[in-house]
Amino acid sequence: MYDTDGLQVGADVTLNPGPRQWIQQQDIFDAAGIGESEAAYTKVLVETAGGTIWAYASVVDNDTNDPTTIPVIAQ
Secondary structure, X not given: OEOOXXXXXXXXXXXXXXXXXXXXXXOHHHHOOOOOOOOOEOOOOOOOOOXXXXXXXXXXXXXXXXXXXXXXXXX
């Protein structure tokens, strides 16, 4: 996780899905040990040579419980 200045906050979170496996991390902020954050972003890295992933994020508004899907920007 990174703050709006691009500085890493919290710890890295590593997930290890198997081939064609769906895996979901609930509350990535908590998993990284940073609690709540007004604005942050993350980088998803594939460490297996030739590996590919499909990723997205969803944020739920604490006041209205409305979800918002966050699009992924591939680089």
